Amino acid sequence: MPREFASRLGTVESELKALWLQAQAGDETAYRDVLGRIARLLRAYLRRRMAGCLDDVEDLVQECLLALHLQRGSYDSTQPLSAWVYAISRHKLIDFWRRNRRYGALNDPIDDVDELLLAGEANEATSHMDLARLLGELPDAQRRAIELTKLEGLSVAEAAARIGMSEGAIRVQVHRGLKRLSLLVKVVI
Structure with a gap:
Protein backbone atom coordinates (compact mmCIF):
# COMPACT_ATOMS: atom_id res chain seq x y z
CA MET A 1 0.00 0.00 0.00
CA PRO A 2 2.67 2.61 0.84
CA ARG A 3 4.19 2.25 -2.63
CA GLU A 4 0.76 2.72 -4.19
CA PHE A 5 0.26 5.96 -2.24
CA ALA A 6 3.70 7.30 -3.17
CA SER A 7 3.01 6.32 -6.77
CA ARG A 8 -0.35 8.17 -6.66
CA LEU A 9 1.38 11.31 -5.40
CA GLY A 10 3.76 11.11 -8.35
CA THR A 11 0.84 10.55 -10.72
CA VAL A 12 -1.04 13.57 -9.34
CA GLU A 13 2.10 15.71 -9.77
CA SER A 14 2.67 14.55 -13.35
CA GLU A 15 -1.00 15.08 -14.27
CA LEU A 16 -1.03 18.58 -12.78
CA LYS A 17 2.24 19.48 -14.49
CA ALA A 18 1.02 18.20 -17.87
CA LEU A 19 -2.21 20.20 -17.54
CA TRP A 20 -0.30 23.30 -16.45
CA LEU A 21 2.03 23.08 -19.45
CA GLN A 22 -0.98 22.65 -21.77
CA ALA A 23 -2.55 25.70 -20.14
CA GLN A 24 0.66 27.67 -20.61
CA ALA A 25 0.46 26.77 -24.30
CA GLY A 26 -3.01 28.35 -24.48
CA ASP A 27 -5.41 25.48 -23.75
CA GLU A 28 -8.26 27.17 -21.82
CA THR A 29 -9.93 23.88 -20.87
CA ALA A 30 -6.69 22.57 -19.38
CA TYR A 31 -6.27 25.86 -17.50
CA ARG A 32 -9.74 25.62 -15.91
CA ASP A 33 -9.14 21.95 -15.07
CA VAL A 34 -5.73 22.48 -13.49
CA LEU A 35 -6.93 25.49 -11.47
CA GLY A 36 -9.86 23.42 -10.17
CA ARG A 37 -7.55 20.62 -9.11
CA ILE A 38 -5.06 23.02 -7.55
CA ALA A 39 -7.91 24.76 -5.70
CA ARG A 40 -8.96 21.43 -4.10
CA LEU A 41 -5.37 20.73 -3.02
CA LEU A 42 -4.97 24.25 -1.66
CA ARG A 43 -8.20 23.98 0.34
CA ALA A 44 -6.91 20.84 2.04
CA TYR A 45 -3.48 22.39 2.62
CA LEU A 46 -4.88 25.63 4.04
CA ARG A 47 -7.55 23.95 6.19
CA ARG A 48 -4.79 22.08 8.00
CA ARG A 49 -2.86 25.27 8.62
CA MET A 50 -5.76 27.59 9.45
CA ALA A 51 -7.66 25.53 12.00
CA GLY A 52 -8.68 28.62 13.98
CA CYS A 53 -9.76 30.57 10.89
CA LEU A 54 -11.69 28.15 8.70
CA ASP A 55 -14.00 30.92 7.51
CA ASP A 56 -11.06 32.54 5.74
CA VAL A 57 -9.85 29.44 3.86
CA GLU A 58 -11.84 30.06 0.68
CA ASP A 59 -10.73 33.70 0.49
CA LEU A 60 -7.11 32.63 0.81
CA VAL A 61 -7.58 29.89 -1.82
CA GLN A 62 -8.81 32.59 -4.21
CA GLU A 63 -5.84 34.83 -3.35
CA CYS A 64 -3.48 31.95 -4.07
CA LEU A 65 -5.17 31.18 -7.40
CA LEU A 66 -4.94 34.82 -8.40
CA ALA A 67 -1.25 34.89 -7.45
CA LEU A 68 -0.66 31.71 -9.50
CA HIS A 69 -2.39 33.33 -12.45
CA LEU A 70 -0.39 36.55 -12.16
CA GLN A 71 2.91 34.71 -11.63
CA ARG A 72 2.32 31.89 -14.13
CA GLY A 73 5.23 33.10 -16.24
CA SER A 74 7.64 32.49 -13.35
CA TYR A 75 7.06 28.72 -13.29
CA ASP A 76 10.18 26.73 -14.22
CA SER A 77 8.98 23.60 -16.02
CA THR A 78 12.09 21.68 -14.95
CA GLN A 79 10.82 21.82 -11.36
CA PRO A 80 7.77 20.15 -9.78
CA LEU A 81 4.63 22.23 -10.18
CA SER A 82 3.51 21.43 -6.63
CA ALA A 83 6.66 22.99 -5.15
CA TRP A 84 5.97 26.24 -7.03
CA VAL A 85 2.28 26.22 -6.05
CA TYR A 86 2.99 25.55 -2.38
CA ALA A 87 5.75 28.17 -2.26
CA ILE A 88 3.30 30.81 -3.47
CA SER A 89 0.58 29.58 -1.12
CA ARG A 90 2.97 29.63 1.87
CA HIS A 91 3.77 33.27 1.12
CA LYS A 92 0.06 34.08 0.87
CA LEU A 93 -0.54 32.27 4.17
CA ILE A 94 2.20 34.28 5.87
CA ASP A 95 0.70 37.48 4.44
CA PHE A 96 -2.67 36.39 5.83
CA TRP A 97 -1.23 35.92 9.34
CA ARG A 98 0.43 39.32 9.17
CA ARG A 99 -2.83 40.99 8.12
CA ASN A 100 -4.88 39.18 10.74
CA ARG A 101 -2.98 39.48 13.96
CA ARG A 102 -6.28 39.38 15.83
CA TYR A 103 -5.95 35.59 15.87
CA GLY A 104 -2.71 35.99 17.82
CA ALA A 105 -2.96 33.45 20.64
CA LEU A 106 -4.76 30.88 18.50
CA ASN A 107 -1.84 30.52 16.12
CA ASP A 108 1.93 30.50 16.06
CA PRO A 109 3.63 33.88 16.23
CA ILE A 110 4.47 35.15 12.75
CA ASP A 111 8.21 35.09 13.54
CA ASP A 112 7.98 31.34 14.03
CA VAL A 113 6.05 30.62 10.85
CA ASP A 114 9.11 30.69 8.58
CA GLU A 115 11.01 28.35 10.89
CA LEU A 116 8.04 26.00 11.11
CA LEU A 117 7.62 25.96 7.34
CA LEU A 118 11.32 25.35 6.76
CA ALA A 119 11.31 22.51 9.27
CA GLY A 120 8.26 21.09 7.54
CA GLU A 121 9.95 21.23 4.14
CA ALA A 122 13.01 19.39 5.42
CA ASN A 123 10.86 16.56 6.71
CA GLU A 124 8.34 16.52 3.86
CA ALA A 125 9.79 13.49 2.04
CA THR A 126 10.04 11.53 5.28
CA SER A 127 6.51 12.60 6.21
CA HIS A 128 5.14 11.33 2.90
CA MET A 129 6.81 7.96 3.49
CA ASP A 130 5.55 7.83 7.10
CA LEU A 131 2.04 8.80 6.03
CA ALA A 132 2.07 6.24 3.22
CA ARG A 133 3.20 3.53 5.66
CA LEU A 134 0.51 4.47 8.21
CA LEU A 135 -2.21 4.66 5.57
CA GLY A 136 -1.12 1.24 4.38
Missing part, protein backbone atom coordinates in the same frame (compact mmCIF):
# COMPACT_ATOMS: atom_id res chain seq x y z
CA GLU A 137 -2.13 -0.13 7.78
CA LEU A 138 -5.75 0.95 7.30
CA PRO A 139 -8.49 -1.07 5.62
CA ASP A 140 -8.91 -0.03 1.98
CA ALA A 141 -12.22 1.79 2.49
CA GLN A 142 -10.83 3.93 5.33
CA ARG A 143 -7.57 4.64 3.49
CA ARG A 144 -9.34 5.64 0.28
CA ALA A 145 -11.87 7.87 2.09
CA ILE A 146 -9.05 9.69 3.91
CA GLU A 147 -6.95 10.07 0.77
CA LEU A 148 -9.83 11.60 -1.16
CA THR A 149 -11.19 13.94 1.51
CA LYS A 150 -8.13 14.88 3.52
CA LEU A 151 -5.27 14.61 1.04
CA GLU A 152 -6.88 15.41 -2.30
CA GLY A 153 -9.30 17.93 -0.78
CA LEU A 154 -12.50 16.51 -2.26
CA SER A 155 -15.78 17.17 -0.53
CA VAL A 156 -17.58 14.24 1.08
CA ALA A 157 -20.10 14.29 -1.80
CA GLU A 158 -17.32 14.24 -4.44
CA ALA A 159 -15.50 11.40 -2.67
CA ALA A 160 -18.73 9.42 -2.34
CA ALA A 161 -19.46 9.82 -6.04
CA ARG A 162 -15.94 8.85 -7.03
CA ILE A 163 -15.85 5.55 -5.11
CA GLY A 164 -19.54 4.68 -5.12
CA MET A 165 -20.33 5.00 -1.41
CA SER A 166 -22.92 7.06 0.39
CA GLU A 167 -21.86 10.33 1.98
CA GLY A 168 -22.61 8.88 5.42
CA ALA A 169 -20.39 5.88 4.71
CA ILE A 170 -17.55 8.21 3.65
CA ARG A 171 -17.89 10.19 6.89
CA VAL A 172 -17.86 7.00 8.95
CA GLN A 173 -14.82 5.62 7.10
CA VAL A 174 -12.93 8.90 7.54
CA HIS A 175 -13.81 9.06 11.24
CA ARG A 176 -12.79 5.45 11.88
CA GLY A 177 -9.66 5.80 9.78
CA LEU A 178 -8.52 8.96 11.55
CA LYS A 179 -9.20 7.36 14.91
CA ARG A 180 -7.14 4.32 13.91
CA LEU A 181 -4.35 6.53 12.52
CA SER A 182 -4.16 8.41 15.82
CA LEU A 183 -3.75 5.10 17.64
CA LEU A 184 -1.08 3.98 15.17
CA VAL A 185 0.81 7.25 15.59
CA LYS A 186 0.75 6.85 19.37
CA VAL A 187 2.22 3.36 19.02
CA VAL A 188 5.00 4.64 16.73
CA ILE A 189 5.84 7.56 19.03
